[in-house]
Structure formats: C-alpha cells, structure tokens
Amino acid sequence: GQNIDQPTEMTATEGAIVQINCTYQTSGFNGLFWYQQHAGEAPTFLSYNVLDGLEEKGRFSSFLSRSKGYSYLLLKELQMKDSASYLCAPLILTGGGNKLTFGTGTQLKVEL
Amino acid sequence: NAGVMQNPRHLVRRRGQEARLRCSPMKGHSHVYWYRQLPEEGLKFMVYLQKENIIDESGMPKERFSAEFPKEGPSILRIQQVVRGDSAAYFCASSPPRREGDNEQFFGPGTRLTVL
Numbered sequence: 001g002q003n004i005d006q007p008t009e010m011t012a013t014e015g016a017i018v019q020i021n022c023t024y025q026t027s028g029f030n031g032l033f034w035y036q037q038h039a040g041e042a043p044t045f046l047s048y049n050v051l052d053g054l055e056e057k058g059r060f061s062s063f064l065s066r067s068k069g070y071s072y073l074l075l076k077e078l079q080m081k082d083s084a085s086y087l088c089a090p091l092i093l094t095g096g097g098n099k100l101t102f103g104t105g106t107q108l109k110v111e112l
Numbered sequence: 113n114a115g116v117m118q119n120p121r122h123l124v125r126r127r128g129q130e131a132r133l134r135c136s137p138m139k140g141h142s143h144v145y146w147y148r149q150l151p152e153e154g155l156k157f158m159v160y161l162q163k164e165n166i167i168d169e170s171g172m173p174k175e176r177f178s179a180e181f182p183k184e185g186p187s188i189l190r191i192q193q194v195v196r197g198d199s200a201a202y203f204c205a206s207s208p209p210r211r212e213g214d215n216e217q218f219f220g221p222g223t224r225l226t227v228l
Contacts, residue, residue, distance in 0.1 A: 042221050094160065
C-alpha cells in the first residue's frame with residue numbers, strides 16, 4: 001500500500017522561512033510533486049523532484065531523498081497569501097502511466 | 113490556451129438521482145485523472161483514463177461510479193443513485209502523452225457536488 005505522512009498544521013510569521021516535511025512509503029515511486037491548494041480552489045503545481053537533491057524556484061524550494069523516502073518544501077520570505085494547504089504527492093508508476101497519491105496536506109497559516 | 117475545464121462547477125442532486133461531471137483536458141493532453149476530495153480530507157485518486165481506455169480504476173467505488181473518456185468529447189464521471197456521502201469536490205487533471213521527466217498533472221477548478 002501507499003503511506004504518506006506530513007504535519008496537519010503549521011503556523012509561521014510573515015517574512016520568515018518554513019519547512020514542510022513529508023515522508024512516504026510507496027511502491028512504483030516515480031518522483032514527487034508538491035501542490036498548493038487554497039480553500040475551495042484547485043491544487044496548483046509548485047515543484048517536481050525525480051532525482052535526489054534540491055530544486056529551487058524563486059521563494060520555493062523542494063528537496064528529495066529517495067533512499068530515505070523523504071521530501072521537504074521550503075518557503076522563504078513568507079507572505080500572507082502563502083496561507084494554504086500544501087500537498088505532498090508521490091507519483092506512482094501504474095500500468096501504462098502514472099498516478100498521484102496525495103497526503104492529507106499541511107495547512108499553513110501565515111501570521112503578522 | 114485554455115486550461116483544464118470542468119463543468120458544472122457546482123451541482124446539487126437529491127438522493128437517488130444521477131450526477132454527471134464533465135472534464136475537458138488541456139489541448140494536446142491525452143491522459144485524464146479524476147480525484148475526489150471529501151470535506152476536510154486529502155485528494156483521493158479515483159481513475160486514470162486515456163482516450164477510449166480505462167488505465168487504472170483502483171480508486172473507484174465498486175458500485176454506482178463509472179468513468180469514460182470517449183474518442184470525441186470530454187471525459188465523464190458518472191455517479192448513479194447518489195447518496196449524501198458522495199458530497200465532495202471532484203477534481204479532474206490532465207497530462208500530456210507520457211515522456212521522461214514530464215509528468216505534471218494540471219488540475220481543473222473542480223465540481224462541487226452536494227447531495228441533499
């Protein structure tokens with residue numbers, strides 16, 4: 001089966017840095033996505049890691065360690081608009097293609 | 113360059129009625145995925161389709177739910193004899209033909225189904 005674990009909630013201050021961790025146990029692993037989801041809206045793509053290491057993209061960075069089944073999303077210079085749910089989603093190889101398996105998400109609250 | 117389109121955005125049904133949810137993938141995308149998000153829960157994979165083929169339906173409930181992606185037209189998720197527990201947001205995502213390193217799924221705005 002698939003198991004994805006990330007904290008349920010986090011709170012951080014505007015301008016600060018926050019790291020959201022995700023551990024996973026999956027079969028057929030083919031990379032890991034991070035999505036952002038504001039309440040009542042669709043998930044939007046943040047990052048995709050398939051190789052070990054850090055991928056940086058503006059204020060957002062994502063890290064992957066395949067051997068440890070571990071990833072994190074790093075958000076710098078937090079803004080109020082970053083308050084949202086952050087979804088860790090391993091990509092699983094399935095017959096003929098891939099499918100995403102989502103964790104329950106980490107609800108981030110950015111405060112003044 | 114329209115994104116993934118879903119309609120209706122909101123759907124209200126009474127118990128026992130049928131719900132039909134439509135998804136038009138992004139231009140050039142041949143893979144469609146359906147996910148369900150129950151209130152206060154994460155997204156759960158339901159089904160993965162390519163044109164005229166169901167590739168993986170391991171997340172679909174065994175009864176009342178079906179999905180198709182015909183050669184022409186949108187993908188349809190059909191729920192027969194809806195019950196209150198079907199109330200959820202249903203998201204569709206699409207991706208291009210599979211290429212190495214290109215696996216991003218683009219999500220539509222979702223259909224929020226409410227069963228009275």
